Amino acid sequence: MAKIVAVDTDFADNNLEAAMAQEAGVDFEATRGRTVEAVIRSLQETGAQGAVTSYALFPREVFEACPNLKVVSRTGVGYDEIDVEAATEHGVAVCNVPGYGTEVVSDHAITLVLSVLRRINELDADMRRGVWDYARTRPLGQCRGRTFGVVGMGEIGRATARKAAGLGFDVVCWSRSLKPGRRTPEGYPVLRLEELLQQADVVSLHTALTPETHHLIDAQRLALMKDSAVLVNTARGAVVDTVALAQALCEGKLWGAGLDVFEEEQPFDFSHPIMKAPHAVLSAHAAYWSEESGRELRQRAMQAAIDAVQGRVPVDCLNPGVFSR
Template sequence: MSTHEGAPAGVEVLVPAEPGSPVVLITDCDHDSFDAEIAVAQQAGVELRLAQARSLDELVAAATGAAGLVVQYAQITAAVMDAMPGLQAISRYGVGVDSVDVAAASARGIVVCNVPDYGTEAVSDHAIALALAASRGIARLDRGVRAGRFDLEAIRPVPQVRGSIFGVVGVGRIGHATALKARGLGYDVIGFDVQAPAGATEYHGVPVAPLDEVLRRADVVSLHTPLTEATHHLVGGRELALLRPAAVLVNTSRGGVVDTDALVAALRDGGLRAAGIDVHEDEPVPLGHPLTRLDNVVLTPHLAWYTEESYTELKRRTAQNVVEAIAGRRPRNVVNGETR
């Protein structure tokens, strides 16, 4: 571990800088390299530090003197901000900023940034892959072959793609890309988006309808909405009951958009045929979690965003956002607009 004058104990200095230079702290991160962030920091002349801090006490201790934070999982609350009077910017790896109290940041004049469009192709690819894998029972068939079983009944009914209806909930960048790919495969696509004007029949080129109608009609429902107070458990017991028993649910957005207990019950009791889930209310998924014991679920560990290209872009742009903000320039992606 590198050390540097002024760095708190247990904090690695990735890029040392001249005394008095701004400090950016990566609060926590499970990535395997930081080459992109290092290159940005070196070019900007800022000191870049790395910690693995999640709790309030850990964050406050690690972030001494930091002007900017780069965040993966850590919860950046008002209490964290109040303990860091020099904090100017928070930049999160990824699209969602539900781990940051954005209102508190705005009230304190702290800029909050994200990277909303880095994983559009990767996540939409993954959503389609999960939809097909769950619809055709690929994982269950694979396990059967390895165990010497031929079990068609376990995956029936298997509908063909052409003529099936693919529902997209959230027709933003990723949802729109997913809709286009689904249409290219032969699905009939229908969508829902809270931002669509009242009475609209099309939004961003996708036919739209009320959420309940999409849920009732779709053979596959793919979720692409951010996690907010309004979308927490957007798909719960009532919504799952609207789905046809032969339908498939795919979630590559945020785990909290779906009520996990209700999803487990629907999958277990036959209310829903299958699901493909990349994001989870508890991450990492606990060993023995009920979802892991169901054969009609395809699970991946919140990696829909990953391709080599998206990985590099995410890291570079997350670092660029925080560096721009602490330099007094407007970053490319600001979540909270004007601060005071």
């Protein structure tokens, strides 16, 4: 019987995955530990052909040490923890779950924007201290009359743009796949990144993390932004130089920030300078989750692993060519 192991998934339990495995006639086991050593140990000790994971590391060493492995299915859109090239060389399928969180992540991005502009966290803190005085938190911003810049126009970026436009923002965008000077099919002007940073009152990041986008927003690019601007990141933490961002906020060279992702999250450093930066609304990598999106995420990731170990090509496979070998 084929076996799938949940390797350090980001859920309270794996009952859903276990039930799906039982129905499909596949053995299943849940393990913990996201380091390379822990992953290798889990796969070798269980003899698993499939792995479902959230944040465990799958570099080349894992594929070299685990010849029985046929598939790694990640419960998310990004896959920077997995060496896809090495997996392909070893005949291992790599799957993800694109599109599952489009609406909820874009909801969260917009929520962070509004929270910073309207200073909701600061107003709430005053109320809980017994202070009734909105003037303490002025200035308070609004949507209409402001320019909203979307960096990265994949599914989530486009959904965020749609929602921002609906609120009254003037939307502009940048994407590596779009040519500046043109418009998107929705009618949004495409700018050069530097132009977008200079013009936008809100910059919302929705680009994948690659070597080219690591610290895409660094001190130099932060300096291009308006002192009154807001930066929001629901993409990947390392797209932003967070130390430089904290410094810009503390020095008043940027108005505010809304962050759901951070460069180091496991464990998170609560002494990081961003924790003391003014006008920053922070959430613990929660943008991807709603009860509805979470169930879809888990079902699709597990189904991909089941399909692969049973010899079928999963719907969301990054390297389907491994099945033709």
